Amino acid sequence: MNPLIFTTILMTVLLGTMIVMMSSHWLMIWIGFEMNLLAIIPILMKKYNPRTMEASTKYFLTQATASMLLMMAIIINLMHSGQWTITKVFNPTASIIMTSALAMKLGLTPFHFWVPEVTQGISLTSGLILLTWQKLAPMSILYQISPSINLNILLTMAVLSILVGGWGGLNQTQLRKIMAYSSIAHMGWMTAVLVYNPTLTMLNMLIYIMMTLTMFMLFIHSSSTTTLSLSHTWNKTPLTTTLILITLLSMGGLPPLSGFMPKWMIIQELTKNNSIILPTLMAIMALLNLYFYMRLTYSTSLTMFPSTNNMKMKWQFETKRITLLPPLIVMSSLLLPLTPMLSILD
Amino acid sequence: MMTYIVFILSVIFVVSFVGFSSKPSPIYGGLVLIVSGGVGCGIIMNFGGSFLGLMVFLIYLGGMLVVFGYTTAMATEQYPEVWVSNTTVMGVFLLGLLMEVMLVLYVLKSEEVGVVFKFSGVGDWAIYDIGDSGVFSEEIMGVAALYSYGAWVVIVTGWSLFVGVLVILEVTRGD
Numbered sequence: 001m002n003p004l005i006f007t008t009i010l011m012t013v014l015l016g017t018m019i020v021m022m023s024s025h026w027l028m029i030w031i032g033f034e035m036n037l038l039a040i041i042p043i044l045m046k047k048y049n050p051r052t053m054e055a056s057t058k059y060f061l062t063q064a065t066a067s068m069l070l071m072m073a074i075i076i077n078l079m080h081s082g083q084w085t086i087t088k089v090f091n092p093t094a095s096i097i098m099t100s101a102l103a104m105k106l107g108l109t110p111f112h113f114w115v116p117e118v119t120q121g122i123s124l125t126s127g128l129i130l131l132t133w134q135k136l137a138p139m140s141i142l143y144q145i146s147p148s149i150n151l152n153i154l155l156t157m158a159v160l161s162i163l164v165g166g167w168g169g170l171n172q173t174q175l176r177k178i179m180a181y182s183s184i185a186h187m188g189w190m191t192a193v194l195v196y197n198p199t200l201t202m203l204n205m206l207i208y209i210m211m212t213l214t215m216f217m218l219f220i221h222s223s224s225t226t227t228l229s230l231s232h233t234w235n236k237t238p239l240t241t242t243l244i245l246i247t248l249l250s251m252g253g254l255p256p257l258s259g260f261m262p263k264w265m266i267i268q269e270l271t272k273n274n275s276i277i278l279p280t281l282m283a284i285m286a287l288l289n290l291y292f293y294m295r296l297t298y299s300t301s302l303t304m305f306p307s308t309n310n311m312k313m314k315w316q317f318e319t320k321r322i323t324l325l326p327p328l329i330v331m332s333s334l335l336l337p338l339t340p341m342l343s344i345l346d
Numbered sequence: 347m348m349t350y351i352v353f354i355l356s357v358i359f360v361v362s363f364v365g366f367s368s369k370p371s372p373i374y375g376g377l378v379l380i381v382s383g384g385v386g387c388g389i390i391m392n393f394g395g396s397f398l399g400l401m402v403f404l405i406y407l408g409g410m411l412v413v414f415g416y417t418t419a420m421a422t423e424q425y426p427e428v429w430v431s432n433t434t435v436m437g438v439f440l441l442g443l444l445m446e447v448m449l450v451l452y453v454l455k456s457e458e459v460g461v462v463f464k465f466s467g468v469g470d471w472a473i474y475d476i477g478d479s480g481v482f483s484e485e486i487m488g489v490a491a492l493y494s495y496g497a498w499v500v501i502v503t504g505w506s507l508f509v510g511v512l513v514i515l516e517v518t519r520g521d
Binding site: 001005008009012015019028031032034035038039041042045048 | 498499502503505506509510512513516517520
C-alpha cells in the first residue's frame, strides 16, 4: 500500500477511537465508531488474498450491525430523555440494546463467533491492532454508561464469554485463533466487574493490552502462526522461548506475574459484593485458558517438539527488530508488586 | 383524494421498497429507489417538512443516486434480472405485494370485518412538532448553526467522507 495513504488510514483509526472516547454527544460517538470501522477495513486487507477479504467482510458486517443497534439505542434514549449527552441511559430498553451492541463490538458471547474467524484470516500485525486497539472504544462507552447497565444481561454475557473463551480455545493449534479465544475470555473478565467497580475494568484492559501486545510481538518476531512453527523458536532465538513461557503464564493469571493482578482484584471485588459462587465459577473456567497456554509452553519452551533433523540446524537470517519488546515483556510479567498503585486509575 | 394523499403515497412507498428488496438487478433497484425516494419526500412535505423533503430530493436523489446509477451502468451485465425473469424474485415481490394489500384492507375495512390482531395506536411514533416560531424556519437556522457552532461536526464528517473515498479506492485496487 502507498505509505502516505497507509499512514492516513492508520491515523484515521486512531482518530476514530479518540472521537469515541472524548465526545459527549451520542451522535459524535456513533460517527467515531463508523470512522474507526471504515478505516480499519483496508488495514485488515493489507495482504490481498481471498482469506483476508472474507475476514474483513465478516468484520465489517458484524460491526456495522452493532453500530446500527447502537444508533437505535441512542434514538430510543433520545425519545425518552430528550437530550443527547452521555450521562446514563435513561430507558431500560435502550440500555439493553446498547449493551448488546457494545458486546457485539467487543466479541462477548453470544456474539463471539466472528472473533476467531476474523483473527485467523488476517496477518499478525493486523490481528494485533484488531485485538487490542479496537477494544478500547467500546470499553470506554461501557465504562461511561456503567451505572445504567442491566446486571443480569452483562453478567450472563461475561460468564458465558469466559466459558466459551476457555472451552473454545482447547482444540486450537493456530496461534491467532488461540489469541482470539483468549481475547473473548479476557473481555468476559473485564465486563464481569464493570458494574461493581469500573476502575478494575480499566486495570484489566491495561494489563490485557500489554500482555497481548507482548504475545503478538513475540509471534511476529519468530514469524510463527502455528504451534508447530512456534515450537522451533528454541533453534532461532532461544531467549524468545523463555520469554514466551513467562508471558503465556502471565496471561494465564499465575502469581507472581502481572496477569494475576486483575484476576485477584476482580475476585476480591466480587466477593466484597457478596457473590461467592460467581467468582469461583470464573476462576475455575479460567483454568481452561491456563490449560491451552500451558500446552503452548510445553511444546515451545519446556520440551523439544519432534521435528526433522534439518530443522534443528537452522541458518540465522537477519532477525527483525521489534521496538518496545523488552519493556513490554518486563511490564507484562513483573508488575504485580505495583498493585497498590492502581488507585491512580480512578 | 387529497385527504388520503399521505396514505396513497405511503402505499407506493412500501411497494417500491418491496420492489428493490426482492433483489432484481441493481439498475432496476435504483429505478424503484428513485420512485421511493421521491414519494418519501412527498410524505414528508405533506407533514410540513418542506426543507427536509427538498434536501432529500437534491442531495439523495440528485447526488448520491445519480452517482450510483452511473457506477451501476458501468458494471452492469448483459441480461440484467427483472422482477419477472427469476421465479425467486417474482415470488418475493408478489409476497410483499400481498402483505401490503392485506395491510391496506386492514386499514380501510377494519370496521366492517372482524380483525383478530389490533395495533395499539400511534403511541410513541407520533411525529414531534417541528417547533416553527413562524418568523424564521428552524431548519434553515440549523444549517447556519452547523457551520458556526457545529464546526467540529463539519470537520469530522468531512474527514470521514474523505477517508471513505480513500478506503474504497484502496479496497478495490487490489494488489
